[in-house]
Each structure stands twice: as C-alpha cells, then as structure tokens.
Amino acid sequence: MIELVTTRYAYLVVVVLLAIGVYTMIESSNFVKKIIGLNIFQTGIFVFFITGAYHVNGRSPVVESGGGGGPFVSPLPHVLILTAIVVGVSLTAVALGLVVRIHESYGTLNEDTLSEVLADD
Amino acid sequence: MTDTLVPLLVAGPLLGALLTVAAGLLDDRAPPVVAVLTLVGQVGLAGWMGSRALLDGPLSNGVGGFVAPYGIELVVDGVSAVIVSLVALVSLGVLFYAVDDDPGGTAFYTEYLLLVAGLSGMSVTGDVFNLYVFLEISGLATYALVASAGTGRSAVAALKYLLFGTVAASLYLLGVGYALVATGTLNMADLSVKLAQVGYDSPLVLASFGFIVVGLATKAALFPLHTWQPDAYNDAPDSVSAFISALVSTVAAYALFRLLYTVYTPAFFEAVPVARDALVVFATLSIVVGSVLAVVQSEVKRMLAYSSVSQYGLVVVGLAIGTPAAVFGAVVHLVGHAVMKGGLFVAAGTVDDLTGARTVDEYAGLADRFPVLGGASALLMLAMVGVPPAVGFAGKWYIALGAVRAGTWPVAVIIFGSTLLTLAYFTLLIERMFVAPASPSVRAATDGGERGLDRPDRPSRVALTLIVVAAVAAIALGLAVTNLQVALEPTLDTLLAT
Numbered sequence: 224m225i226e227l228v229t230t231r232y233a234y235l236v237v238v239v240l241l242a243i244g245v246y247t248m249i250e251s252s253n254f255v256k257k258i259i260g261l262n263i264f265q266t267g268i269f270v271f272f273i274t275g276a277y278h279v280n281g282r283s284p285v286v287e288s289g290g291g292g293g294p295f296v297s298p299l300p301h302v303l304i305l306t307a308i309v310v311g312v313s314l315t316a317v318a319l320g321l322v323v324r325i326h327e328s329y330g331t332l333n334e335d336t337l338s339e340v341l342a343d344d
Numbered sequence: 345m346t347d348t349l350v351p352l353l354v355a356g357p358l359l360g361a362l363l364t365v366a367a368g369l370l371d372d373r374a375p376p377v378v379a380v381l382t383l384v385g386q387v388g389l390a391g392w393m394g395s396r397a398l399l400d401g402p403l404s405n406g407v408g409g410f411v412a413p414y415g416i417e418l419v420v421d422g423v424s425a426v427i428v429s430l431v432a433l434v435s436l437g438v439l440f441y442a443v444d445d446d447p448g449g450t451a452f453y454t455e456y457l458l459l460v461a462g463l464s465g466m467s468v469t470g471d472v473f474n475l476y477v478f479l480e481i482s483g484l485a486t487y488a489l490v491a492s493a494g495t496g497r498s499a500v501a502a503l504k505y506l507l508f509g510t511v512a513a514s515l516y517l518l519g520v521g522y523a524l525v526a527t528g529t530l531n532m533a534d535l536s537v538k539l540a541q542v543g544y545d546s547p548l549v550l551a552s553f554g555f556i557v558v559g560l561a562t563k564a565a566l567f568p569l570h571t572w573q574p575d576a577y578n579d580a581p582d583s584v585s586a587f588i589s590a591l592v593s594t595v596a597a598y599a600l601f602r603l604l605y606t607v608y609t610p611a612f613f614e615a616v617p618v619a620r621d622a623l624v625v626f627a628t629l630s631i632v633v634g635s636v637l638a639v640v641q642s643e644v645k646r647m648l649a650y651s652s653v654s655q656y657g658l659v660v661v662g663l664a665i666g667t668p669a670a671v672f673g674a675v676v677h678l679v680g681h682a683v684m685k686g687g688l689f690v691a692a693g694t695v696d697d698l699t700g701a702r703t704v705d706e707y708a709g710l711a712d713r714f715p716v717l718g719g720a721s722a723l724l725m726l727a728m729v730g731v732p733p734a735v736g737f738a739g740k741w742y743i744a745l746g747a748v749r750a751g752t753w754p755v756a757v758i759i760f761g762s763t764l765l766t767l768a769y770f771t772l773l774i775e776r777m778f779v780a781p782a783s784p785s786v787r788a789a790t791d792g793g794e795r796g797l798d799r800p801d802r803p804s805r806v807a808l809t810l811i812v813v814a815a816v817a818a819i820a821l822g823l824a825v826t827n828l829q830v831a832l833e834p835t836l837d838t839l840l841a842t
Contacts, residue, residue: 248511254503261510268518275525300524303473307517310480314510317487321503328496337500 233274240267252334254325258318265311269304276300350405350418353393353428353468354478356386357461361454368450376443379453383436386460390432394425398831404470412470413531419470422835423675426828427598428467430679434590434686435460437810441690442583444806445697452492459485459587463595472520472607473530475599476513479563483509486592490580501572501579508562508572516559522552523607532606539608544615553612553619556603563596566660567630570653577649582693585645589652590686594678597659601674605839610666623664628758630657635765642703644692647769648685651728654762655681661755662743668840670746672829675836677739680821684728684736687814691721694807698800699785704773709782717803718777720815725770727818730763735821 228235244264248257281296326332329340360382367374397403402421406412420428439456442448462482469475487509491502524530526548527538539549558569565573573593577585613620634654641647655677662674694717695701695710711718727734730741740759747755821828 245511248507257507261507264511265514268514268521271518272521272524275521297528299530300521303524306473306477310477313484314480314506317484318503318506321487321491321499321506324491324499325496325503328499341497341500 233270233277237267237271237274240264240270254322254332254334255319257334258315258322261318262311262315265307269307272300272304272307347393347396347403347405347420349389350393350403350420350468351407352389353386353420354418354461354465356389357382357457357464360385361457361461364453364457365450368453372449375450375453376439379439379457380436380443382457383432383439383460386464387429387432387436390425390429390464393420394429397425398422401834413529413534416474417470417531417533418468419532420468422832423598423601423839424467426675426679426832427595428464430682431460431463431467431591431595434682435463435587437813438583438587438590438686438690440806441586441693441810442581444804445583445693446581448492448581452489455485455488455492456587458482459489459592463591466595466599470532470606471530472523472532472535472603475602476517476520479513479516479596479599480510482592482595483513483563486576486588489584489588490576492584493579493581495579498579498581501575505572505576508569512559512562512569514559515555515562519552519555519557519559522548522555526552532602535607536609540611544612549612550616550619553608553616557600557623560596560600560603561626561660564593564600564656564660565653566627566656567633567653570630570634573653574646574649577652577689578643578645582689582696586686586689586693589648589689590682593652593656594682597656597663597678600660601663601671604663605671610840613666620664620666624661624752624755627657627660627664628755630654631661631758631762632657635762635769639765639769641769642705644695644702644704644707644773645689647704647773648688648692651766651769652681652685654766655685655728658740658743658759658762661759662739662746665743665746665750665752665755666840667746667750668836669742669749671836671840672832673739673742673744673746675832676735676742676821676825676828680727680735680739680818683814683817683821684724684734687724687811687818688721688728690807690814691717691724691811694803694811698803699788701783701785704776706783706785707773708776708780709786711777712782713786714803716808717811720808720811722774722777723815724811724818725774727815727822729766729770733822734818735825736818738822738825 240263244260244267247260251257276297278294278296281294284295284298286292329337331337364375364378367378397420402419404417404419407416459482462478462485465478466475469478487502487506490505491499523535526542527535529535529538542549562569577589631654634650634657638647638650641650659674659677662670701707727736730737744756744759
C-alpha cells in the first residue's frame with residue numbers, strides 16, 4: 224500500500240481530481256461552481272495522459288543529429304493535451320457566457336432558485 | 345485508395361464559416377447566401393465522394409502528408425459515405441428552413457457551418473483523438489445554436505447540455521487515454537490490431553471500452569443519460585431543434601458504430617460476451633423507458649424528443665446484436681430517423697408559428713385547417729411507427745430479424761412492444777389532428793381571432809416543401825432499402841468479418 228502511494232502517486236492524484244470534479248458538479252447548486260468542477264474533472268484527465276507519457280529516466284524528446292539519445296518521454300500525449308486544454312478553455316468561455324445570459328434573464332445563478340422561477344413561468 | 349480531396353469534406357464548411365464572418369462584415373444579407381452556397385458545394389462533394397466510396401471501395405487520406413498510423417487519417421468507407429451525405433443533405437434542407445423561419449445574424453450561420461464541419465469530421469475521421477476534437481467542435485457549435493433562441497430558457501437548456509456533453513466527451517477522452525496507454529496508437533485501424541495483441545480481457549482495454557461507450561451513449565442520449573436532450577430540443581429555435589434532432593445524436597451513434605466495429609471489432613464481443621450483453625440491456629432499457637416517457641408527454645416537441653431516446657436505443661440494440669442484418673438495420677434506422685425526425689420537428693415548428701399550438705390537445709382539428717401540413721406530418725408519424733413500406737419499418741424489420749437470427753428473442757419482443765407504444769403516442773396525435781373538434785388556438789388561426797392576428801395564415805412554402813420532401817423521402821428510402829443493402833454489403837462484410 225505504502226509502495227503504491229510512493230510509486231504511483233500521480234494516478235492517485237488523477238483519481239482524486241476526477242472525484243472532486245464530479246462531486247462539485249453534482250453537489251454544488253451554483254452554476255459557476257459546477258463549471259469549476261467541470262474544469263477540475265478535465266484537469267484530472269489531462270494529468271492522466273501526461274502521467275501515461277512518463278518513461279523512467281526519460282529525457283525530453285529532442286533527437287540529436289545522428290539519432291539516439293533516448294530513452295525519451297513520449298511527446299504524443301503532451302500534444303494531445305495541449306489540444307484538449309484549448310478545447311477546455313473554449314468550453315469554459317461558452318459556459319460562462321451562458322451563465323451571464325442566465326443571470327441577466329433570471330437574476331440568479333442558483334440551480335434550485337432557478338427551477339422555482341422556471342416552474343412559475 | 346488514397347484521395348487528396350477527402351479533407352475538403354471538413355475544410356469546406358470550415359472555410360465557409362470563416363467566409364460567412366467576412367461576408368457579414370460587408371453586408372447583412374450576405375451570410376445566409378454564403379452558407380447556402382457552402383452547403384450546396386458540400387452536398388456535391390459528399391455525393392461525389394460517397395458514390396465513389398460505395399462503388400470503388402474506401403477512400404483515405406493521411407492529413408498533411410503524415411502517413412497512418414502516425415498521422416491523422418481520414419477515411420470514407422461505405423457507411424461513412426452514407427452518413428456524410430446525410431449530414432450534407434439534411435443540413436442544407438434545414439438551412440432553407442432556418443433562413444425562412446427565424447433568420448439569425450452572422451453568428452448563427454457561422455455556428456451552423458461549424459456544426460456541419462464538426463459532424464462531417466466525425467463521420468470521416470479514422471483517428472480516435474481526432475474524433476474527440478470533432479466531437480467537441482460540434483458540441484460547442486450546438487450549445488451556441490441552442491442558446492441562439494435568445495430566451496433565458498434556451499440559455500439554461502444550453503448550459504445543461506454543455507455540462508452533460510462535456511462530461512460525456514471527457515469520458516470518451518479518458519477511454520481513448522486507456523486505449524493509448526495500452527497500445528501507444530490512436531489510429532482506428534491500427535488500434536484494432538494492437539488491442540487484439542494486448543488481449544481483450546486486459547483491464548486497460550475493458551476500461552477504455554466502458555468509458556468510450558458511456559461517453560458516446562450520453563451524446564446519443566440513451567436512457568438514463570438522456571436528461572439533457574428534451575430541454576435542448578424543446579427550448580432551441582425551431583430550425584435548430586430540427587437540425588440537432590436529425591443529425592447531432594445520429595452522428596454520435598455513428599461514432600459508436602465506428603468504435604465498436606472498426607476499433608473493438610466483433611472479436612472483442614466474442615472474447616467479452618458480458619460487454620455485448622450489457623450493451624443490449626442498456627439499449628433495450630432505453631427503448632422501453634423512452635417510449636413510456638414519450639406517451640406521457642403533453643408537449644409535442646418533448647414527445648418527439650423522448651421518442652428519439654427510444655429510437656436510438658433501437659439503433660444501439662442493432663449495433664450490439666452484431667449480426668449483419670441487425671447492423672444494417674441500425675444504419676438504415678439511423679438514416680431514416682434523421683429524415684423523419686427532422687421533418688417532424690420542422691412540422692412542429694411550423695404549427696407553432698401558425699397557431700401557437702405546442703401541446704397534443706392544442707393540435708386538435710389541425711388537419712382540417714391545414715390539410716397538406718397535417719397529412720404530411722401524419723405520414724411521417726406513421727413512417728416513424730414503422731408502417732410499411734416506409735423506412736421506419738425497414739430499419740425495425742432488419743434489427744428484429746437480426747435479433748431473431750442471433751437467438752435474442754426477448755429483444756425482438758421488446759421491439760414489437762415499443763412499436764405499439766410508438767403507435768399509441770402518434771395515433772393519439774393523429775386522432776387529435778384529424779378527428780377531434782378544433783382547439784381554441786387552431787380556431788383562432790382559422791378565423792383570425794385575437795391570437796391569429798400577428799400570425800401567418802398559411803404555412804410557409806419552404807417549410808411545407810421540406811415536410812413533404814421528408815415524407816416522400818421516408819417512403820422512397822423504405823422502397824430503396826434493398827439497393828442500399830447491396831451497396832453497403834461489401835463494407836459491412838469487411839467490418840463484421842473479423
């Protein structure tokens with residue numbers, strides 16, 4: 224168990240981040256906090272990819288002329304996550320834009336208050 | 345066969361989206377024109393590529409000159425040819441309705457073309473991570489389109505959709521991550537070989553399968569992951585609900601098909617029968633609950649939305665059973681559902697514009713006042729129930745046939761039972777429209793009473809044409825289904841062979 228924690232702690236971080244993210248999204252009734260939870264959830268996935276790229280004694284993947292110089296850390300997951308981060312930022316922007324619209328229309332960011340307002344509509 | 349023009353299927357609408365912005369700066373009337381021209385081009389390109397893929401075999405292209413499996417590969421095979429042509433045709437049709445019904449600004453048409461680019465990309469990509477990117481592009485465009493109704497309700501529906509959709513896409517990404525860790529590749533064809541080498545019972549492979557299926561099932565709105573869908577369909581502008589109900593979940597279900605049969609392959613189901621059983625149970629549940637929820641709805645758009653939950657259950661059951669007949673039935677039902685549901689949502693939007701009627705009761709007497717509209721809608725509803733010779737019948741027939749051949753009798757019984765439920769909610773609506781005395785809102789539309797003053801007194805020509813075309817297409821597709829079977833046979837045989 225101790226060994227698992229000391230050698231595989233990055234995966235524990237992934238699990239903890241995913242759990243915190245999902246919990247925040249379900250538990251909080253505030254839309255902004257839900258979006259923060261969503262971001263934490265996605266960060267957990269990013270950490271998972273980056274951890275998967277790790278190689279014991281791996282170096283940054285810059286191949287010298289003539290080749291060799293390995294072992295290298297896998298560059299592929301880093302590139303993927305760079306893309307995923309961009310996607311995540313755009314999603315957050317759209318989500319916050321919608322939150323602003325909801326606040327303009329109903330004057331609340333609280334899910335429970337909002338469903339009462341909508342029921343009265 | 346390599347073909348350098350395949351990326352144009354994605355690049356075309358993407359470029360069109362940019363041109364729309366540029367045109368919008370010059371002239372307010374230009375964006376719809378640019379959008380229509382782009383989609384006409386897209387229909388031509390998709391039709392040309394699709395027919396070549398169906399006749400001469402798959403076309404592929406390594407984007408940017410990076411060869412597969414290292415670069416991103418785009419592939420048009422028989423099934424993606426059908427889906428990409430469907431996306432092009434339906435988006436063009438609905439665009440005419442959008443221009444006619446609630447013309448939006450530059451942003452609306454840009455988002456619309458971005459959505460077409462995302463959906464076309466999902467249809468032709470041969471790379472699992474690229475699929476994630478297109479999933480998110482189409483997701484982002486859809487959220488913005490849903491909110492473009494401008495009401496508070498639509499913003500709430502869009503945010504709910506965004507939260508569900510993002511978690512779904514993230515779960516899919518997590519599944520891709522597990523597959524990447526197990527195999528080190530992202531190319532679909534390469535993955536299918538390497539996953540087999542890793543071993544289908546490896547926890548990594550099983551976890552990736554679970555995450556990917558749950559992620560895509562949420563996007564396709566299967567019960568119990570469907571809760572975002574009725575609000576999104578109900579609160580979006582009429583043209584947008586027609587568009588997304590016809591295409592967005594359809595392409596997500598197609599992506600599930602691609603993953604199940606190109607990446608995991610039938611050999612995975614052979615090795616892990618519990619995965620197939622779980623998928624069958626999950627989808628059957630969706631069929632039953634979706635139908636029951638549709639029966640109890642009073643609002644027509646919501647009823648149509650819950651009906652989709654049940655129809656996608658049907659599609660996924662066909663995919664999970666995995667006999668050639670069932671998989672073919674699933675593809676037919678996917679295409680048929682897109683045409684019929686798109687037409688029905690256009691009809692619901694038109695009725696709302698004419699009379700303000702939104703609930704089943706308010707539809708009473710509609711067919712007397714608007715015979716063509718009522719008749720064509722009734723035809724689409726009966727096609728959806730599965731009355732031969734319409735395409736709804738063909739799809740269900742092949743899926744049920746496949747279920748019987750695979751020996752899963754209970755599924756065939758459930759398909760029959762759900763057809764009765766579908767009949768129940770649609771005949772109720774048809775009875776209202778044709779037999780019941782006119783409701784106040786329909787009467788108001790008839791004699792120009794206080795509710796009818798600011799409303800048009802006849803359905804717009806564009807909307808009426810689209811509904812009639814959808815009804816005719818639903819029947820023509822049903823009659824042409826054997827031709828489609830011949831055309832798709834080589835593709836499905838290759839996919840199901842391993």
